[in-house]
Amino acid sequence: MKKKRCFAALLSCIMLWQTPVFGAEQEELSPPEYRCTIDNTDEDYASGDWKYGFTVEEEPLFYLKEGEKHVFLLCDGKYVDAPVLIAKDTAYVPLWVLINDMGFELREEGNGLLLVRGNQKLTVSSKESTLDTSKMLPLRDVSEALGAEVTYMRKGVMPLENPLISVDFRGTELTEEEALEKAKEVLTSCLEAQQEQGYVHEDTLVDPKITKKLAAEIDALHVSEDVIAGYYLFEGMENLPYILVEKSTGDVYCKTGSGDAGNGSYVEAIQKVEADDADLLAIGYYFG
Structure with missing residues (x-):
């Protein structure tokens, strides 16, 4: 009960949005394939000060340094290059990540604003207001409220022993x-x-x-x-x-x-x- 009250309070504090904004149409999501290798074209390669290219669909998504902490985010099988903040064992992402990269839609209904994903809706504001898309939202609370399965894996699957958060809205066809x-x-x-x-x-x-x-x-x-x-x-x-x-x-x-x-x-x-x-x-x- 305390968790639900805290989440409701957090959502009610989301601020400033000047006009209703809608999420872009969701792209066909890619599978979870990746490749991470040393970037041997880097000028520091010979010195051993290496950087590692995380490549998805044959394009480097970003580069990592050994020992650098990076939280990977997977949504319905698609890697999302997002600034994930971990605070007190809770992962937060900006509202714009949900809208632009994770298939969420911000919809105006009546005098309120809703976050929508598929057939699920979550009230963001019960009265006319504006929202700041840089506002950090608790990823698990928002996603689970809209029907997702959410997991956090500390290491083992992603490169250089980094953690993975997976958010998945898809149905299960196999036992x-x-x-x-x-x-x-x-x-x-x-x-x-x-x-x-x-x-x-x-x-x-x-x-x-x-x-x-x-x-x-x-x-x-x-x-x-x-x-x-x-x-x-x-x-x-x-x-x-x-x-x-x-x-x-x-x-x-x-x-x-x-x-x-x-x-x-x-x-x-x-x-x-x-x-x-x-x-x-x-x-x-x-x-x-």
């Missing part, structure tokens, strides 16, 4: 058990394609011992204690730290690499797992 079977099915198809191909790179032949090990790991996949809104998360593969299955589509993704930076071959990524990808399971098992 956890169905998602686990889908992950095993897709990974097994990749292993079978590798066996059929007979080699993993030029003169490197498929090793029956590694094949047996991979088959055992796939069979032992299990639900992770970590959670990400919008995705089922599984563990059990030695060189693929996480397997993600999208709840709304059943698409399968894998996390590769770890947060151990400081070497020229550093790469972390989330990539989609395509059925029959004969090269996927060479990562880490045959090659570093």
Whole structure:
């Protein structure tokens, strides 16, 4: 009850908006794939003072320094480059991020203003007023009030051991058990394609011992204690730290690499797992 009263009080204090403003039409959201590597074009590369490019859809979204804290934000599978403020274990974002980047709409109804997402509405002001779009709002409270699942993951999935907030409004089409079977099915198809191909790179032949090990790991996949809104998360593969299955589509993704930076071959990524990808399971098992 106290939390609800605090949230209502905060929303009632949102100020100054000169004309009704509407959120832009929501773009088709991209999957959670990314790639983070050292930017070897940087002039400080040779000195070891490296920066790391976080790349989405083949375009660098921003750069990170080793040890720099960055809170990643994912909304319905799309990365949002937003200034996230963490204060007393609560994440805040500006109102303009909700409107411009997360599919929220600010709507005038009667003498009041509402935040709208899909079929859900949240009253921002019960009387005519203006709002300041730089006002920081509690992300979880606003999103959950409009029907989202919201999670916070401290480290493991995002680059350089950084945290991830995932906000997801999409429906769930698969049960956890169905998602686990889908992950095993897709990974097994990749292993079978590798066996059929007979080699993993030029003169490197498929090793029956590694094949047996991979088959055992796939069979032992299990639900992770970590959670990400919008995705089922599984563990059990030695060189693929996480397997993600999208709840709304059943698409399968894998996390590769770890947060151990400081070497020229550093790469972390989330990539989609395509059925029959004969090269996927060479990562880490045959090659570093």
